[in-house]
Amino acid sequence: MSDVDRSIAEAPLPTAGTLRRRKGLFYQATRFVAFNFRMMKMVTRAHH
Amino acid sequence: MARVVILGAGISGHTAALHLQRHLKKGAEIIVVSPNSNWNWIPSNIWVGVGKMTKDQVTFPLAPIYKRKHIGFRQAKAVAIHPEGSPDNPQGFVDIDYTDPTRSGQEEQLTYDYLIVATGPKLNFAATPGLGPDGNSWSVCTAGHAEQSAAALETIIEALKAGERKTLVIGVGHGTCTCEGAAFEYTFNVEHELRERGVRELADVVYLSNEYDLGDLGVGGMTFAQNGFETSSKMWTESLFRERGVRAILRAHVEKVDPGVIHYEELDGSKHTLDFDFAMLLPPFRGVDMKAYANNGDDITDDLFAPNGFLRVDADYAVKPFEEWTPEDWPKTYQCPRYANVFGVGIAFAPPHAISEPRKSPNGTIISPAPPRTGMPSGVMGRTVALSIAERIRHGDQAPLRTASMAAMGAACIASAGTGLRKGSAAAITMYPIIPDRKRFPGSGRDLTQTSGEIGLSGHWTKLLLHYLFIYKAKARFGWFMIPE
Structure with a gap:
C-alpha cells in the first residue's frame, strides 16, 4: 500500500448524520444562503 | 478616437471588452480578436463531459453580442505584436490571420492605442506523447473535447453494463499541469454518473495528479477552521x-500515453505504468504561439514573453527559492513593463512563480502544479485593466x-x-488571499x-x-454589470 493509499484509508469518514445533512433540503437551503453571502462578501472586497 | 484591441474572448478578454464599452460608450473603438466564434462557460464543460449538458448549453456565438454592443469583432488568430509600430508609423499594431471561414486565408494589421493580451492558454498536448483527443486520452478543456469525452464514457458505461470490469483514469497529463480542480471535478462527476447508472462496482476510478497531496489544487492546499479545529484541505x-x-x-508526471497504458514517473524518480480503458487527462498550458517585433524588425519575443510563452507584466520574475517567495512578487496592474499601453490578463499573463511548493524528481523532472488563474481572478483582472484603460483614455x-x-x-x-x-x-471553497501571505496570516x-x-x-x-x-x-443582457466577476 502506497503512502497516498494509506493516508486515504486513514482519512475520517463522514457519519450517517453528516451524509444526511449534505443532502437534506432544509439544511442545504441554509448553507446555500450562508455560502453565497460569504462569496458575495469576498467578491465585493475583490472589486475595491 | 482611441482604439483598444483585445486579443482573446474568454472570461478575461470578454469581461474587459464589455466593461470598456460600458465605460467609454462611443468614446473609443473596441475590437476583440478571437480565433473562436463562440464564447464558452468552461466550468460547465465538466457536465458536458458526462453527458448532462450539451455543447449548446455552455456556448453561444460572440458576433451578435458584439454587434449589439458596438464592439468590433475579428474571428482571427493574433500571430505577432509590433509594440513599436513600423519605421513609418510608431503606432503599435498586431498581425492577425483570419480563422473566420468566410475570410479564410486573409490577414490584417490592426493598429492600437491600447492592447490587452487575454489569449488564454495553448493546450499543450504535444508536451506528452500520446496525450489528448488526437492521441490516446480525452479532454474537457473545450466544449467539443467534453462532448467527445461524454461519448467515450458512454461506451465504457455500456461495457460495464455488460458485466466487464473497466479502469477509468482521470487527472493531469504532465508534471507541470494546472487546473487540478477541473480534474477533481470530472473524477467525481464520472464517479457519480457510474453510481447513478448502477455500474460503480465494476469500475476502478483512479485520480492521477502532479499534486504532492490531495487538496493542493495548485494553491498549496488550504487550512480551514471547522468545529473549533484547524483542518487541512488534504x-x-x-x-x-x-x-x-x-x-x-x-x-506523478505522465511521460507518455500509449493506447490503454499510461507511463508515468513519480517524485521519487521511480517509473510506472497504469493500464486504462478510459482516460481524461488535462494538458499542460503554455502561452499561445505569438511573436513580437521591434520597429526595426528585430525579434523581441523573448523580451515580451516569458519562456513559457506568457506575457511578462509588472511581476517580480527574479528566480528565488520557495522560502523567499512573497506576495509582492505578484503583478498588480498587469501592465507590460516595456510598453505602457500593453496589458496581459487571465491565463495569458506570466506568473512570477508557482503557488504550490516546487518539486523535482531525482531525474530532474518538475512535478508540481502551475498556479491556477482562471475564473473569478481572470474576470477581476479583465475588469480592472478595462477600467485602467478607460481612465487613461x-x-x-x-x-x-x-x-x-x-x-490581495x-x-x-x-x-x-x-x-x-x-x-x-459540490465542494464549495472560498479562500483569501489566493497567494498565501505568511506575514499577515502566520501559519x-x-x-x-x-x-x-x-x-x-x-x-x-x-x-x-x-x-x-x-x-x-x-x-450582456439587461443589468449584466450588476453581476460581479
Whole structure:
C-alpha cells in the first residue's frame, strides 16, 4: 500500500448524520444562503 | 478616437471588452480578436463531459453580442505584436490571420492605442506523447473535447453494463499541469454518473495528479477552521476519496500515453505504468504561439514573453527559492513593463512563480502544479485593466492604474462532485488571499475567517446558479454589470 493509499484509508469518514445533512433540503437551503453571502462578501472586497 | 484591441474572448478578454464599452460608450473603438466564434462557460464543460449538458448549453456565438454592443469583432488568430509600430508609423499594431471561414486565408494589421493580451492558454498536448483527443486520452478543456469525452464514457458505461470490469483514469497529463480542480471535478462527476447508472462496482476510478497531496489544487492546499479545529484541505479531500472509493496516484508526471497504458514517473524518480480503458487527462498550458517585433524588425519575443510563452507584466520574475517567495512578487496592474499601453490578463499573463511548493524528481523532472488563474481572478483582472484603460483614455496617460493583485484578492471555487437538483453535490471553497501571505496570516498564509470549504447539495445549486448568471452576464443582457466577476 502506497503512502497516498494509506493516508486515504486513514482519512475520517463522514457519519450517517453528516451524509444526511449534505443532502437534506432544509439544511442545504441554509448553507446555500450562508455560502453565497460569504462569496458575495469576498467578491465585493475583490472589486475595491 | 482611441482604439483598444483585445486579443482573446474568454472570461478575461470578454469581461474587459464589455466593461470598456460600458465605460467609454462611443468614446473609443473596441475590437476583440478571437480565433473562436463562440464564447464558452468552461466550468460547465465538466457536465458536458458526462453527458448532462450539451455543447449548446455552455456556448453561444460572440458576433451578435458584439454587434449589439458596438464592439468590433475579428474571428482571427493574433500571430505577432509590433509594440513599436513600423519605421513609418510608431503606432503599435498586431498581425492577425483570419480563422473566420468566410475570410479564410486573409490577414490584417490592426493598429492600437491600447492592447490587452487575454489569449488564454495553448493546450499543450504535444508536451506528452500520446496525450489528448488526437492521441490516446480525452479532454474537457473545450466544449467539443467534453462532448467527445461524454461519448467515450458512454461506451465504457455500456461495457460495464455488460458485466466487464473497466479502469477509468482521470487527472493531469504532465508534471507541470494546472487546473487540478477541473480534474477533481470530472473524477467525481464520472464517479457519480457510474453510481447513478448502477455500474460503480465494476469500475476502478483512479485520480492521477502532479499534486504532492490531495487538496493542493495548485494553491498549496488550504487550512480551514471547522468545529473549533484547524483542518487541512488534504484531510478533507482524502475523506471524500475514501467515502467515494476513488483511488489516487499523486506526485506523478505522465511521460507518455500509449493506447490503454499510461507511463508515468513519480517524485521519487521511480517509473510506472497504469493500464486504462478510459482516460481524461488535462494538458499542460503554455502561452499561445505569438511573436513580437521591434520597429526595426528585430525579434523581441523573448523580451515580451516569458519562456513559457506568457506575457511578462509588472511581476517580480527574479528566480528565488520557495522560502523567499512573497506576495509582492505578484503583478498588480498587469501592465507590460516595456510598453505602457500593453496589458496581459487571465491565463495569458506570466506568473512570477508557482503557488504550490516546487518539486523535482531525482531525474530532474518538475512535478508540481502551475498556479491556477482562471475564473473569478481572470474576470477581476479583465475588469480592472478595462477600467485602467478607460481612465487613461478619458484623463490622459498620467491617470493612475487600478490594481488587482492575486495576493490581495480572494476566490470562490465550486468544485462539482456530481449533478442533480436533489442528488448533486459540490465542494464549495472560498479562500483569501489566493497567494498565501505568511506575514499577515502566520501559519497557513490565509485568513481563516475567509477560507472555508464545505461539501453538499447546496454547492451544486451554487454552481448551477453561477452557470446561468455568468452566461447571462456574458450575453450582456439587461443589468449584466450588476453581476460581479
